Amino acid sequence: MHVRDVSLKIKVLAMTLAGVVVIALIIASMYIRDISKIAEENILEKSRAVVFTVEAAREAMAEKLAQGVITDLETLASEGDREKLLAAVPIITAIDVASRNAEAGNYAFRVPKFEPRNPANEPEGVEIEALRQLESGKLDEYVVAERHQIRYFRPVRLSSECLLCHGDPAGAPDPAGGVKEGWREGEVHGAFEIISSLDAAKAIGSKATVNISAFTGGVMLLLGVALFFIVRLVLKPIVSYVDAFKAASTGDLTVRAEVRAKDEVGRIAHFFNDFIGTLEGMVREVKGVAGSTERISQDLAASSEETAASLHEIRVNTEGMKNKIIHLDSEVSSSSKSAIDVDVYLSRLSELIGDQASAINESSASIEEMTASITNIAKAAEEKLRIASELETTALDGQTEMEETEQMIKKVAASASVIMEMIQIIQDIASKTNLLAMNAAIEAAHAGDFGKGFAVVADEIRNLAESSAESAKQITQSLGEVADYISVSESSTVKTGEIFSRIVDQVKDVAMSMSEMKNATHELSIGAQQILEALGSLVSTTEEVKGSSVDMKDRVAAIVEAMRSVSAISSDTKYGMEEITLGINEIYKAAEAISKAGGDNSESVSALKELVERFTVGNEATGA
Structure with a gap:
């Protein structure tokens, strides 16, 4: 608290x-x-x-x-x-x-x-x-x-x-x-x-x-004790005023505070009574206005709803007519455009037919030259086919040689491995000889003067063993490098063999392609002769089509002119209908806004009436 x-x-x-x-x-x-x-x-x-x-x-x-x-x-x-x-x-x-x-x-x-x-x-x-x-x-x-x-x-x-x-x-x-x-x-x-x-x-x-x-x-x-009674005497009126304020806060505007004196506390009670009286009169007037406003709002809302319903029906019908006119205008525009396109296509067709006749004549000469070229290509293909066969034989020989080289490299690598093992044995023997020489030198030292000569021999043997071990170490290092080179050569040989294998396959593919090219050039030569014969027939047919396209172009020109007139009428009708639809939509939106405002006003008036009903005023308290 x-x-x-x-x-x-x-x-x-x-x-x-x-x-x-x-x-x-x-x-x-x-x-x-x-x-x-x-x-x-x-x-x-x-x-x-x-x-x-x-x-x-x-x-x-x-x-x-x-x-x-x-x-x-x-x-x-x-x-x-x-x-x-x-x-x-x-x-x-x-x-x-x-x-x-x-x-x-x-x-x-x-x-x-x-x-x-x-x-x-x-x-x-x-x-x-x-x-x-x-x-x-x-x-x-x-x-x-x-x-x-x-x-x-x-x-x-x-x-x-x-x-x-x-x-x-x-x-x-x-x-x-x-x-x-x-x-x-x-x-x-x-x-x-x-x-x-x-x-x-x-x-x-x-x-x-x-x-x-x-x-x-x-x-x-x-x-x-004295203060208790003094405070009680002073605060008792304030407590009663608190009760009056509490009742007023719940909406009871008939409550009045009892004025017991003319001091500051009594003046507060007097001002409170004046305020509650003024507020009571205002609430009473608001209640009367709220009742009248509620009835008017209900009538306005009903009228607005009826107007909105009628406008909605008009709007739907207008939208339907507008859509039909738009569809009609679209069809007319499409037909007019199609007629114009046909006229354009016919003009282009006439030009193309003329161009086609010229092109056919030129094509005949080109096809004759092409036939001669095909014959030359066939001869060259036969020569390339022969060279490809020889290249295939050479590639097969190279592949065989690479396989034999690969086998030789593997044998050399195996021999190097054997030598490495032998060198390792030599190193072990040199190490043991060095150890024996050291032991002999120690024993000779123990023998004193009698072992001096033996000590010299043992020292020489130890030096020889160390020299052998060092040489074996260098040989091992050199053989290791050789083994690395052999490994690289072996890898390169394998890759070279694979490349030769791919070359052989590709040479075979080239030979096969050359054979197919030879057959194809023969067929092309026959086809070229047939094309020359067909071009002669196409020239005569093209002349007939050119004459018919001129008559068709005149008829299409008349159709295009008629479609332009229909399109102009359709556009005017479409524009007028759009204006009508736009006006009806604006009227409909205004009617909807009025209807919504009427509904909102009705709800606001109802809320206001409900709010003021919470207050109890004098005529309600007395039943007047």
Whole structure:
């Protein structure tokens, strides 16, 4: 569910309560922080008060020593009573005063110092940094706020009473049993430290948090209840207006919103009622117009359909007449064209007959020459037939020789293979001889001086074996090349034999063709004589046809003239009929468009009527 789909009441309440909660949390956190800060300031002020009290006790003790109320430190030192001397030192008195009430005051008291005489005063952690800051002389106090406690430091400055034990000369024994440091009055060499726990402050803060939370929760609850009733009071009219809008959206235009006030919400209701009233009047008028328009559209559609049907029948009849006239015009044009073609053909026929007579005469002379040529060709064919027979014999002899050459090459190849095998045996023997020579040389080396001569012989044998192996290798290589050449020659011989075989076949074909040519030329000679006789008869027949074609040409000319007149009349009739058909088609299309528009208008009016029927107006609601 999206946020914009949530009820307006819930949105207003949620936004208002969220704002109140945020403000309450901010105020509460600030208040709690102030309470915690005040509690810490109180603890710090208490620490200052304790230190000021300690310093006051120190100063009071120093004044009593100066006034003689208490025996001065020099006298006590001369008496050698160390305990009384320490008890009379002002700083010791101040430390004792602060330590006595530490537990009751809920704090811890320390006097950290670099190189202290009392190991318990050795500085630790933050105390070291605090002493360094205070010894610089720039600070009168130093505060360290930790998670569970606050440390307050105030510098301890040397007074004149302190110099009895810590003054000059440096390194001399002091009355208290220590060694003097050679310090000066006013120097800082330690600090009063008050360590106060924050547990009480945290308890106050926690209590304040609980109280503030309870108070804030109560206030928020009261505000929530008040807001609920306020929002309900404001949004209740809007909810009723939503119901009115919903009813209007379904088509009920009789609904009206109740105007309860004159504020912005009441003005919305007033404007809504005005809008619905105006819309109701418009819908009522549209309903009346839609009813009248529907009746008119139905009448128009019926008339358009009848007109379209009549025009369709006229169109069909006109199209039939047009097609018949077009067919008639086509037939007339075809007949006229045929007559013209006949006239043209007759003219060409007369010319062709004349040309044919001339051609026949020329053909007679040509045929006589052709007969003489055929006789010469027959003689030449007999001579070529004889030469072809001799060539066939020669080709057969060449084919036989090539077959014998092929057999010889195969034998040479077989011999080369045998030689290759023998060379391989020689290589194996040379390899083994080389191995034996090496073994003999090794044995001769083992024999020492006795085997030197044998070693020389073995070395010579090994060299001879290597030379034999190298020669065998070269022979093998040469024989391999020879074998390749033999293989190529064998392949070429086979191909040459195949070529000779094809030559023999082709020579036989040539001889056969020459024999057939001889027979054909003899038959051609006989045929030429027969053609000469037929040409004589054709010349006399051609003269008769030429005379008849002249009479036929005159009759066809008269027919062509008559067909031209008929064709002109047919063309005019065809053009007029096309114009009539085109006009009727245009009228038919217009009638169809009107009919379709009437149907569409009727459907649109029906749809409009159906649409406005969804609305409920005043006269329908009351039954008036």
